[in-house]
Amino acid sequence: MDNPSRLLKVSRYVLEPSVSGLALVREFLKATLMPFPPAQPHVYDILSATHEACKNAIEHDPVARHPVDVACKVFEDVVVVKVSDRGNGFDPDILPPQPPDPEATTGWGLFLIYSLMDNVDIETGRDGTWVTMTKRL
Amino acid sequence: MELEVTTREVGDHTVIKLKGEVDIYTAPSLRETIVDTVEKGRYKIAVDLDEVVFLDSTGLGVLVGGLKRVKQHDGELGIICNQEKILRIFKITGLTKIFVMYDSVSELEP
Numbered sequence: 001m002d003n004p005s006r007l008l009k010v011s012r013y014v015l016e017p018s019v020s021g022l023a024l025v026r027e028f029l030k031a032t033l034m035p036f037p038p039a040q041p042h043v044y045d046i047l048s049a050t051h052e053a054c055k056n057a058i059e060h061d062p063v064a065r066h067p068v069d070v071a072c073k074v075f076e077d078v079v080v081v082k083v084s085d086r087g088n089g090f091d092p093d094i095l096p097p098q099p100p101d102p103e104a105t106t107g108w109g110l111f112l113i114y115s116l117m118d119n120v121d122i123e124t125g126r127d128g129t130w131v132t133m134t135k136r137l
Numbered sequence: 138m139e140l141e142v143t144t145r146e147v148g149d150h151t152v153i154k155l156k157g158e159v160d161i162y163t164a165p166s167l168r169e170t171i172v173d174t175v176e177k178g179r180y181k182i183a184v185d186l187d188e189v190v191f192l193d194s195t196g197l198g199v200l201v202g203g204l205k206r207v208k209q210h211d212g213e214l215g216i217i218c219n220q221e222k223i224l225r226i227f228k229i230t231g232l233t234k235i236f237v238m239y240d241s242v243s244e245l246e247p
Binding site: 019020022023026044047048051052055099100102103104105106107108109111112115116 | 158160161162191193194195197198199201202204205222226229230231232234235
């Protein structure tokens with residue numbers, strides 16, 4: 001078995017369910033990742049994928065509007081971000097997402113998440129969605 | 138960070154210059170500007186993304202919607218961008234194939 005990579009930092013952010021708050025999630029990720037030089041070239045991809053996951057979480061919970069939990073773990077050679085919500089979930093049969101029609105005006109978010117990250121694991125159901133995204137450094 | 142949206146005429150194009158972050162919160166101002174431009178009868182539009190620091194899927198959708206709007210008038214919606222992190226989003230999604238891509242606004246000058 002390979003030696004596990006050393007965990008360097010764990011950060012957590014609770015997003016109030018408002019699209020105006022998404023900029024704060026991006027700032028949280030920048031502040032978490034920028035101190036680690038191996039992570040710096042990947043910051044845009046990680047914050048972009050996380051933004052899309054949080055945006056989906058807000059859109060799937062339009063009534064109850066629960067907070068969205070964002071947890072970021074920085075290891076020596078990998079970053080793992082987990083976005084958890086308590087919304088209504090979505091149809092898992094759409095996973096993994098196919099490239100949208102080039103003239104589609106919606107539906108790009110999930111495709112971007114899968115394209116920008118190295119591994120994506122999504123569990124979704126009527127009591128919430130858990131998106132775990134991994135980026136190799 | 139908010140989004141600044143300004144327009145000017147360059148050659149036969151209306152250039153919509155964006156500065157800041159284009160996301161689900163700020164993209165409506167881009168959509169309104171595109172709609173206003175088309176309603177004024179200007180169907181050749183170029184959106185300058187060189188000073189955009191973040192572009193999300195909603196922003197992409199607004200740009201695709203703008204393209205469909207100008208195409209109804211045989212127009213064009215170009216993207217001006219020389220930033221690799223933003224260009225990469227267009228490449229990943231295959232949208233470089235449907236937009237006219239410019240490296241610089243100077244390419245529009247007569």
